[in-house]
Amino acid sequence: MTDTASVSKPVRRRRIRPGDALLNVWGMLGLLFLFFPIVVIVVFSFNTGRTLQMFEGFGVDAYVSAMNNPAIVNAITVSLITAAGTAVVATLLGTFAGIALTRRPGWWAPGLLVLLGLVMVTPEIVSAISLLPWFVTLGVDWGFDAFNIGQVRLIIANSLFASAVVTFIVRARMTGMNEFLEEAAADLYAPPFRRFTDITLPLIRPAVISGALLAFTLSLDNTVVSSFVSVAGSTPWPVYIFASLKASLRPDIAAMSTLMLVLTLIVLAVAALILRRDPTGEGGGAAGLTSAMVGR
């Protein structure tokens, strides 16, 4: 069997089947399609014209004006802080939930899974229209002033979907893990907290990190819910772009978007580096991230 395989392999390589060639072309075209608008934005970020759509010349004016525009800088700051806050909240909530779902599932487990699934399938617009009146009720009618702070609203709004995602990622990682290490630690008289910090946490570290990073990037992208609940002065970056869409788009938006893209890529590269050191290979790399994201 293996002999015929090793003999037939070189034959296959010399003669590329038309089906394979077609697939190669399809794949390349698909990639080009996916990158097309991104390239357009990056190119137009060097537009020296007044509006984004009309290309007038090449230059880095847009980058300079974007960095000097207080509204843009403020929006980016708000976005980054919100993303960090969301990552923290989502990671905390999601990690504990994921562990509880795998290790100690009770009567409540199916219900929680359905709920988390519901959170993930709810369209953003429905979340948006439900959260704004709710925040106003909590903040104004019932007097909890914290809910009038823009940043708080944004973090809460973004953390729902993100914590569901983190839960699924951690749960996926933990289902593959045998409990014998924790049992061994218990047999060695380790208290539950030490078991958690010394055994469980390091084992699920890749899942937690990828979950946190996913929460971070998802929060950076959140537009619809944020535009409904945001408070003036704490406008996140996508909401700023959305608002400019109605008035007029300037090249500095494309410039800052390009910079944000570079930032996201750096964050993901760091994530890939951290995850690559995961020796089990299950939770590692982009494939692991992907399967955790979609293999729910």
Place this chain on the structure above:
Amino acid sequence: MTQQPHIRALIPEALKSSLTRRSFLGGTAALGVGAFLAACSSSSGGGGGASSDGLNIYTWGEYDDPAVLTDFTAAKGPKITLDSYGSNPEMIAKLSAAKGTTGYDICVPTHSSVQQMATGGLLTELDHSKLPNMKNLTPKVLNTPFDPGNKYSVCKDWGSTGYVYDTTVIKRDLTSWADFLDAAQKEASGSMSFLEDQGEVAFTYFWSNGIDENTTDPAHIAAYRSFILDKIAPHVQAFESSTNASISSSARTLIHCWNGDARLGILANPEPDRYKWVWPSEGANLWQDNWAIVKGAPHEDAAYEFINYVLDPAVSLKELTYIGYNTGIQGIEDAAKKADVKRPDLVFISDAIMSKLVYSQMTSADGTIIGIYDELKAAAGK
């Protein structure tokens, strides 16, 4: 003896990496504390203002000279953030939904909305002692029927409605609202836009049929409804209030717009003669936009300072030169002529045209008109 290799197999190499659990937990905690502190400190204002000396303006799109805004910050201090809306209902919806927590300080309602907003508790009563520059305004825009005594609002500018059309596509001369609606069905089909205002859309029909724009006659309104849904809806490409970008980038053939936006777009278009502005012959809507202070504004003093700043004649001239609307300051027309403002025909409305313009009013038919507008949006552009 064999215990060593077993343990090595049991404990993953993850524990050996530089990112120990301590540093991980510590980092997370630091991040959390940092984010929390940053969130608290950056929202020290009651309504969540980004800095304690800021100013949040909720206004129409491209409705202020950016140079004026930076000059204000340089002269008085508060940094300005602008958010925009495309119609009065949108602004009112946002302010009333949030019940004072929007964080906006200034909004810019059109005259017909001021009373409604005041009754709804959305606006603060103005303290005229903080607005000494109000004396610069012409008597015509002060103490108006829609806001006697200027209790809630101060004139920002006033203007009228018309349309522009692409002369390279529409070869004939358009001069009236009837022409507008006709071209929308013919040459400009699929390439025309309406303003996002339910009243303005309705007025195109009423004016073209010689009906008073503030009519409440159910027969007129029913006729409007069947006309707009059957004849016009399939030809609409967009609903857009901030039209200058579309005009300057020649994006559409026929654009329903206000005179200042038309001017801004035409001046910014590489071919300034491509679009022609029309003062419709039957007459049109006359409106006045006003500065108002939102109830619950976190930076009320900064708001008063800004409004007062803009009412200064020199600053007002700068605004006029950019936005292209008559700001209602005494002597502004002469000052503009002296400063060689471009296209004054689009800014200063001649008496002949003025005689045909009518102020819009909130009427009992508003609910129906809004309903028809919603139906139009749903039916548009199939």
Place this chain on the structure above:
Amino acid sequence: MTTLEGRAAPTPGTADVPAARRRLRAPKGLGALPISVWILLFFILPFGLVVWYSFGYKPGLYVTHANDVLSLDRYGQAASPAFFSIFVRTLKIAVTGTVICLAIAFPMAYWMAVKLAPKWRGIVLALILIPYWTNFLVRTIGWQISLSPEGFVSKTLQWAHLTDGPLHVLYTSAAVQLGVVYNYLPLMILPLYVALERLDPKLLEASRDLGGTVWSTFWHVTIPLSMPGVTAGMLLVFVPLMGDYITPTVLGGASGSMVGQMVAAQFQSAQNWALGSAMAVLLMLAIFGTSAVVGAALKVVGAIATAATSLKLPLKENA
């Protein structure tokens, strides 16, 4: 191994062991409590509020909602022809978009998972993820710039005499269709890739060894095994697509409007919270309904395919 198994049974004489075991089991599901509370407070209760509003009405021109009189009238209003046509249009765009995504994504995922050498897979996967990590709104704006009648695509097509006038795609349903296919394509590729990557090449070899052609291998082995990925992908694309608000706003103009915008308009300008809430509930029901129907249909198709396959194999063995 055996040492641990030995330890699993409590050894007599060591009273501490049961206690440790108890501590291992003690906090039953405590970890799930924070997230449950969070979801209850900020998802269930607000959504319950929306459902509550949907039974209300709009009392006056300037008041958003009132609930003293409960009725199903708002649902009737939301299902009225004017608004229902938008539901239908949204469903059309969503279903077409999902199918087109599947058609584009399956060959791509197959190419990545089966045909590419492993060293390239990581790079191509990263390349697919990069547009996904770009801001949704920004990439849609990229299409708005590209499809503009005065834009470079239009000018190039006119110069190449492929169109006889400026490009009239922007602000039509076609632009929205293109936009949603583009935006959700990575979400279809990724689950398909994951499913196809798990495909054991030995199965494909076995199928060919049993005399199957390339096509029958594909039909009887690859497709059934990739069904979980197909289902996941279709779900991941269809659900957010139904509620998409950004793509039709940026690319659709007046004609590409979808349910998301309609719902938003009720809250953002029309100030009719009752109607908006009813529309939102109907949207959720539409999403669930369609997913359930399609899911059931797929299960039926899968069952038929499995039955057909299992019928054929014994015949081949005998041959």
